[in-house]
Amino acid sequence: MFKQYKEAIESSNIVSKTDINGIITFVNDEFCKISGYTRDELIGKNHNIVRHPDVPASNFKRLWNTILQKKIFKSTVMNRAKDGSTFYVNTTIIPILDENGEIEEFIAIRYDVTKEVKLKMALEKKERELEALNRTLEKRVALQTRKLYELNKHLEERVREEVRKNEEKQKMLFWQSRFASLGQMMANIAHQWRQPLTELTLSLFNMKRATKRGDEDQVEAIYEEAKTIIQNMSQTIEDFINFFRPDKPKEAFVIAKSLEESLQILHKAMEKEHIHIDKSIDASLMAVGVSNELSQVVINLLQNAKDAFSDKNIKEKRVSIQLFKEKEFAKIVIKDNAGGIDKSVMGQIFEPYFTTKHSAKGTGLGLFMSKMIVEKGLSGSIEVENCDDGACFTIKIPLVKETLNVV
Ligand SMILES: Nc1ncnc2c1ncn2[C@@H]1O[C@H](COP(=O)(O)OP(=O)(O)OP(=O)(O)O)[C@@H](O)[C@H]1O
Ligand SMILES: [Mg+2]
Secondary structure: OOOHHHHHHHHOEEEEEEEOOOEEEEEEEEHHHHHOOOOOHOOOEEEHHHHHOOOOOOHHHHHHHHHHOOOOHHHHEEOOOOOOEEEEEEEEEEEEOOOOEEEEEEEEEEEEOOOHHHHHHHHHHHHHHHHHHHHHHHHHHHHHHHHHHHHHHHHHHHHHHHHHHHHHHHHHHHHHHHHHHHHHHHHHHHHHHHHHHHHHHHHHHHHHHHHHHHOOOHHHHHHHHHHHHHHHHHHHHHHHHHHHHOOOEEEEEEHHHHHHHHHHHHHHHHHOOOOOEEEEOOOOOOOEEEEHHHHHHHHHHHHHHHHHHHHHHOOOOEEEEEEEEEEEEEEEEEEEEOOOOHHOOOOOOOOOOOOOOOOOOOOOOHHHHHHHHHHHHHOOOOEEEEEOOEEEEEEEEEHHHHHHHHH
């Protein structure tokens, strides 16, 4: 029975026996095979012949401590074969006792786990490599993220800077166009003053005659008349100054009044050119913004129509101005019969400095400024199309709530 066990163990395991001093007394074929030594080379030698130099001495100390205490030692041990190669064995060392309970010998039963250990080591190595890779990857991702973030920040700053520059440019253009229209306004004032100046001259002449006649009542009447004329002239100047005062606050205003103001300013010039103006105006509508700015837009549009008439030599010149309510918007439609805008330039007319006029006549800022006023100042929109026999501009601005309730 015992022999059968012995055979079974020895055929399937690596078996050796040593005496109490560790001197080999028996090895089986498996031991010879794995260690690379012959039985003769092993018997009588210290078991440390297969000891691997890399195994720390403390391991052997522990081994000996265990077995000398008559306990079974179990561990995976790294050994060295005769040819210097490393092999790993799962080792169990059993102290064999004599009938007195003293250690007689040690039996070591092992099985080869070299493949498993090497596989495990390779796996661990891969894991470590992977971990290191992971760490560098993480670092690289962090670095890239930071770079991207900085790029982004930089980009944001640049965008902000560009927006600011653009705003400045627009402001400048706005003022430039205001100065350009200032010239037009001066001309209109001159127009407006020509008539009352003639009237004043006449009044003075009449007054002189009445004085000579001694007609005090007549002198008084003429004096009052002249005073009114001068008051009107002074009012024109007043209006003019008001018109150009910058940075007026936004407030609710009657749209019709703003239109009338533009018509009044251009009245003489239109009359002189024999331009007939058709009006259809809803006087109740109110919007929020600066009234004079809307007047400026309407002046620009009427001025353009006037220029188009003289350019195209139109005989019967007609401009129609409509103001009406559409849903919660006020619509101002200004239409002329001056032949319309050439299709090829239609898309450009709102661009700054775009003009088809001689440089002395147009700066190309009129419509650009008008669009800015409508969009920025009045939160509205301005559109153009050719209709019938001329150009047709439509301004759409939101009405104030009060008007919505009233109408
Ligand atoms: N009613 C119109 N009929 C025909 N063409 C027009 C009309 N209104 C504008 N245009 C065209 O659009 C162009 C741009 O108009 P815009 O008012 O911006 O500039 P401008 O009148 O040429 O110069 P500015 O108004 O600065 O004196 C004009 O040069 C003209 O060709
Ligand atoms: Mg113009």
